[in-house]
Amino acid sequence: MRRDVLSDDRLPAQRVALVDLLDRLLAGGVVVTGDLVLTIADVDLVRISLRALIASVDGPFEGP
Amino acid sequence: MSDSGTYLYAVASESVPVDVPGVAGTPVRTLTRGALVAYVSTVPLAEFGEEPLRHSLEDLDWLAETARAHHRVVEEAARVPVAPVRLVTVYADDDQVHELLDRRGEEFLAVLFHVTGRREWGVKAYAGQAAGPAATPVNGGDPGRPGTSYLSRRRESLRGREQARRLAVTRAEHIHASLSRLAVASRRHRAQDPRLSGHDEWMLLNGAYLVDVGRDEEFAALVGSLGGDGVDVRLTGPWAPYSFTVLEPG
Numbered sequence: 001m002r003r004d005v006l007s008d009d010r011l012p013a014q015r016v017a018l019v020d021l022l023d024r025l026l027a028g029g030v031v032v033t034g035d036l037v038l039t040i041a042d043v044d045l046v047r048i049s050l051r052a053l054i055a056s057v058d059g060p061f062e063g064p
Numbered sequence: 065m066s067d068s069g070t071y072l073y074a075v076a077s078e079s080v081p082v083d084v085p086g087v088a089g090t091p092v093r094t095l096t097r098g099a100l101v102a103y104v105s106t107v108p109l110a111e112f113g114e115e116p117l118r119h120s121l122e123d124l125d126w127l128a129e130t131a132r133a134h135h136r137v138v139e140e141a142a143r144v145p146v147a148p149v150r151l152v153t154v155y156a157d158d159d160q161v162h163e164l165l166d167r168r169g170e171e172f173l174a175v176l177f178h179v180t181g182r183r184e185w186g187v188k189a190y191a192g193q194a195a196g197p198a199a200t201p202v203n204g205g206d207p208g209r210p211g212t213s214y215l216s217r218r219r220e221s222l223r224g225r226e227q228a229r230r231l232a233v234t235r236a237e238h239i240h241a242s243l244s245r246l247a248v249a250s251r252r253h254r255a256q257d258p259r260l261s262g263h264d265e266w267m268l269l270n271g272a273y274l275v276d277v278g279r280d281e282e283f284a285a286l287v288g289s290l291g292g293d294g295v296d297v298r299l300t301g302p303w304a305p306y307s308f309t310v311l312e313p314g
Contacts, residue, residue, distance in 0.1 A: 018131065019261050
């Protein structure tokens with residue numbers, strides 16, 4: 001097994017693979033609706049973003 | 065209508081200093097209401113309004129930069145239990161965030177209680193070469209009838225592939241079930257597209273697990289023991305509890 005991140009030490013954000021981050025930021029987190037300027041529930045954020053990613057990524061991708 | 069909005073990153077019950085810039089380089093501040101603290105930034109609606117966002121979200125550079133800025137703030141705030149909010153949650157003004165904390169305070173407190181003393185770990189499992197179908201069929205077919213031989217080889221190969229697929233799915237379920245027993249909560253994210261992950265191997269499992277802090281090492285050891293036999297298992301984390309703070313919209 002390879003460990004991407006050490007358990008006792010949070011790695012700087014730039015070392016986190018973007019794709020792992022987007023799994024969480026686009027499918028996780030508290031979703032609140034109501035008086036939002038943009039109601040995320042109205043937009044299929046995951047679909048849009050994956051389309052953007054796939055269109056932009058050519059070959060192996062790691063975060064900068 | 066105002067030309068700025070309030071971007072919400074996370075909600076906690078204890079405030080810690082956040083010294084990193086927020087999205088679009090904006091300073092991060094806190095709003096306090098009752099027992100809850102919200103981490104927010106004032107953002108220009110020219111960039112974070114509904115229409116601009118629809119376009120920006122299709123722009124990988126913008127998305128990456130915004131996701132990383134959001135994550136940096138959450139990581140800073142996550143030195144104490146925190147409920148991260150989904151990317152690009154923008155309110156018209158601070159009052160609306162106050163109103164949110166008033167209206168859904170009980171739910172936020174319940175979520176924060178659930179993640180206290182626990183951390184999220186990511187586990188990804190990939191099927192390597194060894195788990196794939198056999199390169200050559202076991203049965204060579206009838207040498208006297210090349211057409212039949214080809215078809216039988218083809219059938220054999222498809223059967224092999226289907227069998228390998230079934231085995232891999234079963235293996236992923238076993239890994240997920242084993243990890244879920246040790247975790248307080250678990251969740252499966254959709255498998256990552258190989259074009260994004262940079263892994264050619266087939267992703268069997270993209271799991272998230274909420275684990276008691278005292279059991280981190282035990283969890284890591286279990287993850288290690290579940291790999292092998294052609295399955296590559298990778299651990300990421302600890303993460304702020306992104307995958308375990310989903311409130312129902314309301």
